[in-house]
Amino acid sequence: MPLMSLTGNYAVAHAVRLARVKVISAYPITPQTTIVEKLSAMVENGELDAKMVRVESEHSALATVFGAASAGARAFTATSSHGLLYMHEVVWWAAGSRIPLVMAVVTRAIGPPWNIHVDHQDIFDQRDTGWIIGIAQENQEVLDMTLQAFKLSEDPRVYLPVMVGLDGFILSHTRAPVDVPEQELVDEWLPPRRQPYVISPESNYVMGNIAPDEVHFLMRYSMHEAMEAAKTVIKEIDKEYGEVFGRSYGGLIECHNCDDADYIVVITGSWSGDAKVASDMLRENGYKVGVARIRYIRPWPKEELEELGSRAKGIIVFDRAISMGGYGPLYSDVAGTLYSNGGKTSLVGVIAGLAGVDVGAETFKETITSIIHKIEENGFFFEPRLWLLPKDYSSREKMLEVAKRWL
């Protein structure tokens, strides 16, 4: 299998090529753009036998691939940030229609002010839509997760669309060695397109007209059931992918140093790598810290986290998004899960890295150490929102000083 130097975005494009997608539609937005550019080139030079529809907006992009998928074609789109918010209505419609579909989301902050750097506000905004949502840590996983997304979405036990998140610039525009599978192997591994129904002259099928309230309710219930089933399917696919292509990631979460850990860091996305480095450094200092990297925020890895929570002294959640007036979204889900543990585990939610503000391994190490100290001093520590404000802006006085310059 050829090893290529690929950006995260090109890794997405190669996965789409390998999945033999038939209809692609997208609207350019930074930092998703190079996915569309690469796919356009692949279609134009004959590497990929697909129709590329260059639409006038993200709303139309998702509607176009949804239309194509409803008619029976494997279809793909990609977007970021404001583009994702603009298509939000169609995001719901596609999932509710139970039409298999794959979309790459290059995570990016939401304005104002305009900002093209990474945070997870955009992808967490889609959390309740009924899409399976995966978030990759590095470029190899971007390719593998995208390819797996087609199989997952088209599994009859699932039939839900799948989003693959990759962090803007950190992954999307940074090259790394990526093992690109051979087409023949992918063809053997990925079955032909399957979907619950097709809208065609022969099927005479109608989708989306008004249903009785009770049926509508049941459709939501069945989507939730499909999400639960997807937990098994994700693990199955992860395992068999490992057998065929040599890489497995552990299913819904990937654990690093978790086995004997007293403290578990819960995190998702590319900065999980920094957290893992911090965990290694902390181990050298005698702190037993593990990292549970959430690979899928939907379906939520409830069972895995319950298990980790039952044996850890403390859970520290890092969120790169915030529900203003509430909590970080990962934290909320973790807190909901740990309640089954009777609230015995110390729990801290850290809000950090918004709008692309960098959080390196050293910062992770310092933050985690200070939280561990609090837990060990008091025996128990609970703090749902700990703001890890940007360096040099961490006191109110300093914030005011900065504000004065702008006002």
Place this chain on the structure above:
Amino acid sequence: MVINLRKLPDKKYIMPGNAACPGCPETMGLRYVKMALGDNVVLVIPAGCSSVIQGISPYSGINAPILNIVFAAAASAATGMKAAFETMGRDDVHVVVWAGDGGTGDIGFQALSGAAERDEDIIYICVDNEAYMNTGIQRSSLTPYGAWTTTTWKGKKEHKKNIPMILISHGVKYVATASVGYPTDFIEKLQRASKIKGFRYIHLLAPCPVGWRFDPALTAKVAQLAVETGLFPLYEYINGEFKLSPIAKRYKDPSKRRPIIEYLKLQGRYRHLLDKPEEIKKIEEYIENTWKLIETLEESFAPGKDRGKKIFDAL
């Protein structure tokens, strides 16, 4: 092309138990669409009256495969369906958008304009009942001047947006206007459009008894009066050639037109301006201006002359 109704499919396309109001022009129009195009059709329907007319699933009041889609995405969803059929080697399937005036000229306009500019191989039908009827008769950009709606209680202050002209400016192959009052004319246009490849647009006038406030028995009559008064000229624009439809030709001559008051007085939405001659004059002026535009188009895009086509080709 002469339409022989006997030779058209004798199938039930609009089923009993559908949820349309009495006198609904949309069920009339949908029936003509299926009569004209047959069964090799997939409908794409955005939010609007026709989303409701289908009735409650698992049943459907419309005997056709339908993809219901969010309001602003009809042209895009249709684009995707057509693309999918093409990748399967099924160029013969007609993907038909059936959208209201809001779904076409307002909230759905961006997607429509995009699909028209890309010359997507779909048939787009705007079923124009001149207001947001499904939500309860609110003003749209296609509501005519003076008409009462539940958001223009004293009458709309602006004239109707001219969507067919905007579509002609997109340089698409086929644009036509039609009225549910003239089924054979509409069917003929659908059949002609179905033989052309590329983006095709038909603007179908659909008088709504509920929203326009007239007797449900009069839908066809009101739809005919709109043409006979000269208010709604029927025409076809095919690949750079513009021509008035046979039914509409005589109304080029103002003396042949029925007085506009006959059309207005049948409709409760115009009740408040019946005793205001200056308001009626404004509508008459609108008709005059419409026909001036028609004359210009007839001249510029006269069949065989190729002048209009050259204008677009040069752009």
